[in-house]
Amino acid sequence: MPPSTTAASAAAPSSTKSATSEGSEERFLHSPLAREVAFLTARARGRGNALANQLLADLDLKVRHFSVLAMACSGTNPSQRELGGFLDLDPSQVVALVDVLEGRGVIRREPDPRDRRSKILVATEAGQELYAQAARRTREAEDQTLKKLSSAERDQLRELLARIVF
Amino acid sequence: MPPSTTAASAAAPSSTKSATSEGSEERFLHSPLAREVAFLTARARGRGNALANQLLADLDLKVRHFSVLAMACSGTNPSQRELGGFLDLDPSQVVALVDVLEGRGVIRREPDPRDRRSKILVATEAGQELYAQAARRTREAEDQTLKKLSSAERDQLRELLARIVF
DNA sequence: TATTGTTATACTCTATAACTATA
DNA sequence: TATAGTTATAGAGTATAACAATA
Numbered sequence: 001m002p003p004s005t006t007a008a009s010a011a012a013p014s015s016t017k018s019a020t021s022e023g024s025e026e027r028f029l030h031s032p033l034a035r036e037v038a039f040l041t042a043r044a045r046g047r048g049n050a051l052a053n054q055l056l057a058d059l060d061l062k063v064r065h066f067s068v069l070a071m072a073c074s075g076t077n078p079s080q081r082e083l084g085g086f087l088d089l090d091p092s093q094v095v096a097l098v099d100v101l102e103g104r105g106v107i108r109r110e111p112d113p114r115d116r117r118s119k120i121l122v123a124t125e126a127g128q129e130l131y132a133q134a135a136r137r138t139r140e141a142e143d144q145t146l147k148k149l150s151s152a153e154r155d156q157l158r159e160l161l162a163r164i165v166f
Numbered sequence: 167m168p169p170s171t172t173a174a175s176a177a178a179p180s181s182t183k184s185a186t187s188e189g190s191e192e193r194f195l196h197s198p199l200a201r202e203v204a205f206l207t208a209r210a211r212g213r214g215n216a217l218a219n220q221l222l223a224d225l226d227l228k229v230r231h232f233s234v235l236a237m238a239c240s241g242t243n244p245s246q247r248e249l250g251g252f253l254d255l256d257p258s259q260v261v262a263l264v265d266v267l268e269g270r271g272v273i274r275r276e277p278d279p280r281d282r283r284s285k286i287l288v289a290t291e292a293g294q295e296l297y298a299q300a301a302r303r304t305r306e307a308e309d310q311t312l313k314k315l316s317s318a319e320r321d322q323l324r325e326l327l328a329r330i331v332f
Numbered sequence: 333t334a335t336t337g338t339t340a341t342a343c344t345c346t347a348t349a350a351c352t353a354t355a
Numbered sequence: 356t357a358t359a360g361t362t363a364t365a366g367a368g369t370a371t372a373a374c375a376a377t378a
Contacts, residue, residue, distance in 0.1 A: 024248040029332060031240040032301070033233060037308055037320075038214040040327035042229075045207040046254045047331060052204055063208075064368085067199060074197040081336060082190040088212045090370060095338060109337095117336040117377045135198070142203055148329050154203075157330075160323045161206035163314050165213060166195060230345085247359055256347060261361060275360095283354045283359040 048145050055137040059130065064089075066134050068097045072107040072123040073131045079118045080109075106130050214311050221303040225296065230255075232300050234263045238273040238289040239297045245284045246275075272296050 033039050052063050061069070067087050071078050078086065084094045098121065101107045106127030112118035123131065146154050199205050218229050227235070233253050237244050244252065250260045264287065267273045272293030278284035289297065312320050 024244065025252065025332065027242050028237070028240070028244065028248075028252050031237060031242055033236045033240070034328070034332075035324060036304065037312060037324060037327065038211070038218055038229070038304065039233065040324065040331055041207050041211040041214060043254060043331040044327055045204070045211040048204040048207060063204070067205065070199045071194070071197060074194070074199070076193055076197055078190065078194065079336080082194075086191065086194050088209060091337065092339080092371090093369070112336095115336080115378070119337070138202065138204065145330055146203060149326065153326060156322070157326045158201060158203060158206065160315065160319060160326070161203065161210055162200070164311055164323075165206055165209040166191065166200075245359075256345095257360065258348090258362075259346070278359095281355075281359080283352095285360070 044145075048141065051144060052138050052141040055141050056134055059134055059137070061130075061134055063138075065097055065101060066138065068094075068101060068121070069106060069123065069127060069131050069134065072101075072121045073128055077120045077122060079112060079120055081118065083121060101127075210311075214307065217310060218304050218307040221307050222300060225300055225303070227296075227300055229304075231263055231267060232304065234260070234287070235267060235272060235289065235293060235297050235300065238267075238287045239294055243286045243288060245278060245286055247284065249287060267293075 028034060049063050052066075056062060056066060064087075068083065071083055071086070080094045080098060081091065083089070084091050087094075089097070098107065098109065102109060105124055107121055107123050109119040110122055112120050146157070149157065194200060215229050218232075222228060222232055230253075234249065237249055237252070246260045246264060247257065249255070250257050253260075255263070264273065264275065268275060271290055273287055273289050275285040276288055278286050312323070315323065
């Protein structure tokens with residue numbers, strides 16, 4: 001998911017919300033916009049991202065960094081270019097994210113035997129451990145996000161989403 | 167998708183992509199990340215947003231403006247605060263978006279009889295027309311995004327997404 | 333001639349705080 | 356005292372162009 005932007009606001013304390021703002025949700029449920037998949041996915045990603053960023057905060061990670069770390073831990077040995085393509089990240093963004101994670105010693109840039117221009121991303125020992133902790137938190141975030149769905153419905157949602165994005 | 171950000175890059179010409187980047191998608195399909203709903207919704211929102219922004223470009227609209235216009239046309243008479251809550255927009259962002267749309271003469275700020283602090287958003291005649299044209303384009307974008315799904319599957323996806331975000 | 337990673341830069345989007353007018 | 360809208364500002368996130376090394 002990309003990015004972490006809407007994070008803070010969306011996941012912010014809901015304690016201070018006014019009665020008016022709260023009750024209006026129901027009123028808007030039948031608006032045409034509420035039926036658009038684009039709107040629904042945007043909202044889902046906003047909420048999900050916000051929650052995940054919140055749960056990852058104590059590891060000093062954001063979703064965007066987590067995604068890179070996850071791919072470095074996946075055993076697929078992605079090049080920076082490939083990673084950017086998969087995560088919808090600009091090559092320059094990949095550089096910045098990898099710099100941070102490499103600076104923390106959790107991933108490494110390794111030379112590609114097939115192409116000396118390319119750099120393969122792999123996780124270090126410490127990276128695998130950090131990923132294990134982080135993945136626990138993102139699983140918790142997902143579980144909370146999908147709490148209204150049964151196990152079968154969750155699989156169904158995953159399958160439908162995968163079909164439209166791959 | 168989200169707002170417009172990832173737009174350009176994601177929807178950009180795919181003609182120049184290297185063979186390596188293209189083929190790697192399949193290799194990453196079995197990575198843990200590809201099974202996370204957060205990742206899938208992020209990617210869906212990114213692609214959808216990019217495509218919608220592209221199709222709305224000739225109307226000089228972006229998804230974020232379209233969303234505000236759509237709500238102003240919905241007959242639900244949202245206040246700016248309510249709109250921000252529904253669209254996950256900061257109050258200050260709402261001001262900026264409404265300024266633009268009001269400047270174009272497609273929506274109006276009307277006084278709230280119940281609360282003189284609040285301002286109700288409604289569409290003008292021109293706004294309704296612009297919305298009609300824009301909605302045609304977003305429907306086209308959605309149709310293209312969901313082209314691999316049957317009608318029943320599309321409804322199912324909408325229903326599942328709605329359950330987790332409302 | 334084209335591509336990978338990199339850097340620098342600008343632009344968009346988002347978040348924060350402070351102000352006003354109402355409540 | 357709290358809320359709606361506004362303003363100004365800063366910060367993330369993202370996109371663009373140009374460059375060196377390699378293909």
